[in-house]
Amino acid sequence: MTSVVIVGAGPTGIVAATLLARYHVDCLVLDRWPEVYRQPRAVHLDDEIHRILSDLGVAEGFAAISRPAAGLQLLDADLKVLARFTREPVGKHGFPQANMFDQPQLEDLLRTNLARYPQARLRTNVEVTGFTRHAHDRIRVAFVDRATGATEHVEADYLLGCDGANSVVRRKLGVAMTDMRFKQRWLVADIRSTVDLQQWDGVHQVCDPVRAATYMRIGDDRYRWEFRLLPNESVADYSTLEKLQQLIAPWVGAATDLELVRVAEYTFRAAIAQRWRVGNVFLLGDAAHLTPPFIGQGMGAGVRDAVNLCWKLAAVIAGDLPEQILDSYPQERKPHARTLIRVALAMGWAMTAGRGFGAAMRRVLLPCLAQVPPLRLRLLEGVTPPLRSSMLVHRSRRRRSLAGTLCPNAVQSEGFTLVSTTPLSRGVHVELTRRGTTVLVVEPHSELGRWLGAGRASAAIIRPDHVVMRSGTDVVKLCRLVPSSAGLVSRPSRAGRPSHRRCR
Structure with a gap:
């Protein structure tokens, strides 16, 4: 059992x-x-x-x-850069924004x-x-x-x-x-090489309705290519380096130190x-x-x-x-x-849809979209949307509410955490601790304090998965609404050692 x-x-x-x-x-x-x-x-x-x-x-x-990646660039069929979205070596969660x-x-x-x-x-x-x-x-x-x-x-x-x-x-x-009405056959090839291919060190996505493609460096000596297969093609048509050469030539040039790790056909679905x-x-x-x-x-x-x-x-x-x-x-x-699938489908459309007028629109629109601050910020900070309201996410109608979003990488706890810029009475603090809650009082100008302020809140309840359950300005009310997590934090964890809570 x-x-x-x-x-x-x-x-x-x-x-x-x-x-x-x-x-x-x-x-x-x-x-x-x-x-x-x-x-x-x-x-x-x-x-x-x-x-x-x-x-x-x-x-x-x-x-x-x-290996941290530099970001994402969208190219046209002639490999001309349409838009580039760079990634930071340290994102808001404390780690590289893109990792290969x-x-x-x-x-x-x-x-x-x-x-x-x-x-x-x-x-x-x-x-x-x-x-x-x-x-x-x-x-x-x-x-x-x-x-x-x-x-x-x-x-x-x-x-x-x-x-x-x-x-x-x-x-x-x-x-x-x-079925979300997306089905495409793609060729995926992994190649090992000690040669630096001298390419921009991010993901290259070629927006071409005939031969959409993706290139990325995934390690010091590992590279990945993905190509949309034509209706009459199969993986057998590209089973060797010699057969692949016509597809990967724009990136590898005259390099000969190439080892084919694997080539496979995948059907991408939504x-x-x-x-x-x-x-x-x-x-x-x-x-x-x-x-x-x-x-x-x-x-x-x-x-x-x-x-x-x-x-x-x-x-x-x-x-x-x-x-x-x-x-x-x-x-x-x-x-x-579902939201992330739709974002992926939109990117797939940008890469594979439309010839003639559609391709012309892509050449015009993509560079403009890269300059729109909200979209650029969304792509730079990740595509993760806030969670919707549930029994454990209480979103208000206030703009910039923190509920459903992720807390920055400053709080780690086995149970619930209350983050507040307002000091709590000793009795409230003791009661919350008894119920397994980590209490973290921060300065208004600290990282977490600024985060609360941006969300028009002075306190927030953070779940064990870093998601904000509630936020607001009535700290006393929030203290009453923190669920118990005494059973979670009292159990052994981390390979049998007693659980502990920490912030960083």
């Missing part, structure tokens, strides 16, 4: 398991593959996800295997970190075949050991489907995907699951949403799912919050994911 079974040991599943283990929630991860899939896939994470990796204790490890990496290396890092926690177990080379609801609403999961053929069962209070686009969990639930929660079964990551890769947010969306859900699960299991609070997971994450 275990509290949570997680199906799928990709980044979403392993992050979910690590978060639960940090709250001392027993969990079992089941994955059909015997080891990490070694082929490159995702290559980009933003500073928000980098901060999450820091919370998990792998920031230094990730920095060692990643190799997914298998990140998965190795995450699995090594998970092994530190006795509360989490990982079973590989097993295939989930089904699940049923059992006594007292527990889930009974059936899986087959692929090495022996033996069928095993495990019971759990909750089941998380983190098993990708072809999710078994979603299929067994009978949950349909809503879709979202109609239901993300069915009783005590939840869908996360690609099982819940499919995002085209044009803004590099596919893997990050799955990590956000895990971060949003797992502290709530832990709080329910600890008795801090009622179970209906788990409805806030789809309430918050589904609109957020």
Whole structure:
């Protein structure tokens, strides 16, 4: 028996398991593959996800295997720059705004970190075949050991489907995907070279309705190209370096020190699951949403799912919050994911749509859009929108309300945090601490003080996932509204050590 079974040991599943283990929630991860899939896939994470990796204790490890990117530039079919959006080496979350990496290396890092926690177990080379609801609403999961053929069962209070686009969990639930009307075949090629290609050190996106393309440097000696395939083409047409040469020549020039790591064909799709929660079964990551890769947010969306859900699960299991609070997971994450999919589709349109008049409009509009301050700021600071109102996000009608946004990288806590520019009475401070709340009184001109002021607030309630639950000027009222997180902060965490709270 275990509290949570997680199906799928990709980044979403392993992050979910690590978060639960940090709250001392027993969990079992089941994955059909015997080891990490070694082929490159995702290559980009933003500073928000980098901060999450820091919370998990792998920031230094990730920095060692990643490379900050300079930003994004949009090119026309002749590789003339239409617009450029630069990224900062340190963003508002305290880390590089754009990070390039190799997914298998990140998965190795995450699995090594998970092994530190006795509360989490990982079973590989097993295939989930089904699940049923059992006594007292527990889930009974059936899986087959692929090495022996033996069928095993495990019971759990909750089941998380983190098993990708072809999710078994979603299929067994009978949950349909809503097609967002985007489907394109693309060629993806990874090349290793010790030669510096002398290209701008960011992502190059070629806006061409005939042959849209993307180029990026993902490591000291690793490069990625993506090309939209023509209707009569397949990966077989570009299976060798010689065949690829005609496509990559504008970037590699006469360089000959090139090694083809892999070439593959992918179908980029946009879709979202109609239901993300069915009783005590939840869908996360690609099982819940499919995002085209044009803004590099596919893997990050799955990590956000895990971060949003797992502290709530832990709080329910600890008795801090009622179970209906788990409805806030789809309430918050589904609109957020849908918004990012639409942003990705807009970028895909800019890259691939329209010939003739459409191409002319693109040449005129894209350079202008890059100069619009709100749009440029949105792209520079990331595409993450605020969460919508829910049981754990109370947004007001006031402009610039902080509720639903992320707190800057100055607060870290296992439970809720109250940030205030107004000192609290000793009695209120003691009561909040007793309920597991971190109390942080800051100067009005400090980083957090200025952040509160920009949101027209003197205090804010910060959730364990860094999201602002409420903000306002009535500090006494806010103190009364902070939920209890005593059960969360009193449990051992961080590989069995007692939990602690800190700010930086």
